[in-house]
Amino acid sequence: MSLLVVGSVALDSVETPFGVQEDVLGGSATYFSTSASFFTPVQVVAVVGEDFPETYLDFLKSRNVDLQGLTREAGKTFRWKGSYSHQLNEAKTLDTQLNVFQHFSPELPEAYRSAKHVFLGNIHPELQGRVLDQIQGPRLVAMDTMNFWITGERAQLEKTLARVDLLSINDGEARQLAGEHNMVKAARAILKMGPKRIIIKRGEYGALLFDGDHVFSCPAYPLEDVFDPTGAGDTFAGGLMGSLALAPEINIEALRRAMVTGSVMASFAVERFSLDRLRELDRTDITRRYAAFQELTRFDSLDLPEL
Amino acid sequence: MSLLVVGSVALDSVETPFGVQEDVLGGSATYFSTSASFFTPVQVVAVVGEDFPETYLDFLKSRNVDLQGLTREAGKTFRWKGSYSHQLNEAKTLDTQLNVFQHFSPELPEAYRSAKHVFLGNIHPELQGRVLDQIQGPRLVAMDTMNFWITGERAQLEKTLARVDLLSINDGEARQLAGEHNMVKAARAILKMGPKRIIIKRGEYGALLFDGDHVFSCPAYPLEDVFDPTGAGDTFAGGLMGSLALAPEINIEALRRAMVTGSVMASFAVERFSLDRLRELDRTDITRRYAAFQELTRFDSLDLPEL
Numbered sequence: 001m002s003l004l005v006v007g008s009v010a011l012d013s014v015e016t017p018f019g020v021q022e023d024v025l026g027g028s029a030t031y032f033s034t035s036a037s038f039f040t041p042v043q044v045v046a047v048v049g050e051d052f053p054e055t056y057l058d059f060l061k062s063r064n065v066d067l068q069g070l071t072r073e074a075g076k077t078f079r080w081k082g083s084y085s086h087q088l089n090e091a092k093t094l095d096t097q098l099n100v101f102q103h104f105s106p107e108l109p110e111a112y113r114s115a116k117h118v119f120l121g122n123i124h125p126e127l128q129g130r131v132l133d134q135i136q137g138p139r140l141v142a143m144d145t146m147n148f149w150i151t152g153e154r155a156q157l158e159k160t161l162a163r164v165d166l167l168s169i170n171d172g173e174a175r176q177l178a179g180e181h182n183m184v185k186a187a188r189a190i191l192k193m194g195p196k197r198i199i200i201k202r203g204e205y206g207a208l209l210f211d212g213d214h215v216f217s218c219p220a221y222p223l224e225d226v227f228d229p230t231g232a233g234d235t236f237a238g239g240l241m242g243s244l245a246l247a248p249e250i251n252i253e254a255l256r257r258a259m260v261t262g263s264v265m266a267s268f269a270v271e272r273f274s275l276d277r278l279r280e281l282d283r284t285d286i287t288r289r290y291a292a293f294q295e296l297t298r299f300d301s302l303d304l305p306e307l
Numbered sequence: 308m309s310l311l312v313v314g315s316v317a318l319d320s321v322e323t324p325f326g327v328q329e330d331v332l333g334g335s336a337t338y339f340s341t342s343a344s345f346f347t348p349v350q351v352v353a354v355v356g357e358d359f360p361e362t363y364l365d366f367l368k369s370r371n372v373d374l375q376g377l378t379r380e381a382g383k384t385f386r387w388k389g390s391y392s393h394q395l396n397e398a399k400t401l402d403t404q405l406n407v408f409q410h411f412s413p414e415l416p417e418a419y420r421s422a423k424h425v426f427l428g429n430i431h432p433e434l435q436g437r438v439l440d441q442i443q444g445p446r447l448v449a450m451d452t453m454n455f456w457i458t459g460e461r462a463q464l465e466k467t468l469a470r471v472d473l474l475s476i477n478d479g480e481a482r483q484l485a486g487e488h489n490m491v492k493a494a495r496a497i498l499k500m501g502p503k504r505i506i507i508k509r510g511e512y513g514a515l516l517f518d519g520d521h522v523f524s525c526p527a528y529p530l531e532d533v534f535d536p537t538g539a540g541d542t543f544a545g546g547l548m549g550s551l552a553l554a555p556e557i558n559i560e561a562l563r564r565a566m567v568t569g570s571v572m573a574s575f576a577v578e579r580f581s582l583d584r585l586r587e588l589d590r591t592d593i594t595r596r597y598a599a600f601q602e603l604t605r606f607d608s609l610d611l612p613e614l
Binding site: 039182202204205206208215217219224226253286290300304307 | 345393488490513515526529533566597603605607608609614
């Protein structure tokens with residue numbers, strides 16, 4: 001079933017201990033849609049500038065990503081520049097140039113308005129709300145956000161949060177949003193703000209799902225070579241939503257499978273710069289790593305003999 | 308089958324955001340043996356001073372812990388004083404008084420020398436070696452260590468490490484020991500030092516096992532109330548080794564089950580100060596939480612339809 005994402009399509013400059021890349025393909029909607037495209041067709045709502053290379057758009061088209069909702073405006077494309085230390089766990093933002101993103105006002109093509117699955121990437125919560133206004137009867141709406149909106153646009157963020165089914169954020173953001181250090185308490189506090197489910201991403205430690213009384217702990221794949229963590233969270237979300245778009249019913253079993261699928265996709269994304277690893281990926285790689293996740297986590301029942 | 312532990316029996320003074328406790332029962336051998344006693348009888352090698360309360364020994368005896376190898380020396384008991392901030396993830400040591408522990412030289416009673424399972428708690432690596440010298444034909448020898456020995460007694464530590472089957476340490480220590488930040492690379496480097504298997508404890512994120520080509524990711528239980536993390540690692544090790552002592556064969560399946568059992572036990576230990584939660588625990592609590600770990604981690608196979 002149909003899947004729509006709104007977010008950034010960007011040019012990233014990234015420095016890791018393994019090298020430097022300038023103006024490579026990036027952005028939340030890019031990572032999300034490429035990842036999700038392995039499971040279902042994706043509709044993108046985003047904006048780029050005049051300088052955005054046609055080859056990057058060709059790549060997205062080759063992944064069967066629908067770019068009807070991607071507009072090209074006068075000016076330069078959104079740019080992000082960041083660096084990672086040897087720990088590779090947190091990006092240090094060196095420069096952000098909003099450029100055409102500054103006046104971005106998402107307008108959905110007619111064909112997008114009946115999208116059944118919607119992912120509101122990390123943009124201004126008011127814009128996230130404006131996208132929702134244009135969609136009729138979605139089956140599942142998920143969103144991401146970040147510290148910048150949590151502190152700067154709290155009221156608007158809470159309005160949008162009350163309208164979504166699923167929030168997917170990282171642990172630091174969950175703590176900040178809830179004002180609570182303990183992860184279980186933070187999750188419960190956020191669930192009271194509206195979303196029925198929350199996924200807390202914990203980087204190399206995997207992710208936790210809270211859905212009513214259900215808690216699911218999804219590991220990350222222990223990788224020997226993490227090359228560039230940029231986009232891991234959006235790649236996770238793309239695998240998650242792509243998998244859910246295929247599910248006959250959105251229940252706890254489908255959510256568990258979808259989280260592992262998201263974690264599988266993220267484990268690939270970080271193995272190379274930009275989307276380079278996702279470019280060469282095929283579905284056999286995905287099913288093989290999914291099986292590796294099963295092997296990574298399985299254990300037998302406990303059968304305690306008498307003492 | 309028999310299980311022996313050498314380590315500290317101590318009086319702890321602990322400050323957490325939830326309160327202060329002075330001179331309560333603590334020490335690696337205490338947490339370990341209490342935890343393991345739910346699975347198998349345990350033999351303790353340790354030393355206490357004249358001031359050590361008889362009631363604490365009575366508690367250990369009530370748990371069927373063999374104290375033949377626990378000696379009482381002139382002087383005061385080993386004391387540790389620490390505090391935890393609101394994050395509850397890392398103890399800040401405020402004071403350590405070695406006292407009788409300073410001249411501790413483990414002498415094993417005859418009955419202990421045929422122990423089949425041995426856990427060398429976090430003491431001077433030379434003393435760990437001296438315990439091993441006294442044991443004939445163990446089935447499994449595991450050890451713990453800490454940053455203090457990694458930096459200060461490296462040569463001796465490497466000697467002991469070469470003699471054990473299993474090393475159980477936390478992630479920071481693994482990185483320090485291997486001189487490698489990436490966890491997979493750190494594990495592989497340490498396996499080259501001798502132990503056949505390594506378990507890397509990651510606190511609230513669970514633990515990883517590396518055993519040849521097998522990797523097992525064991526979660527920690529997401530707790531709403533973490534009260535006092537003191538002893539969590541030793542309680543984990545006690546559940547791990549207690550479970551392995553029951554296993555017909557020590558293979559990857561037994562190790563997986565044992566790690567989950569260790570994680571179950573640690574999840575109880577942190578719910579109260581000192582050993583208070585373990586004191587009132589019964590085996591039904593354990594099997595119930597083990598089942599909760601299964602529920603926490605299970606997910607179906609992936610069945611990808613054609614695109």
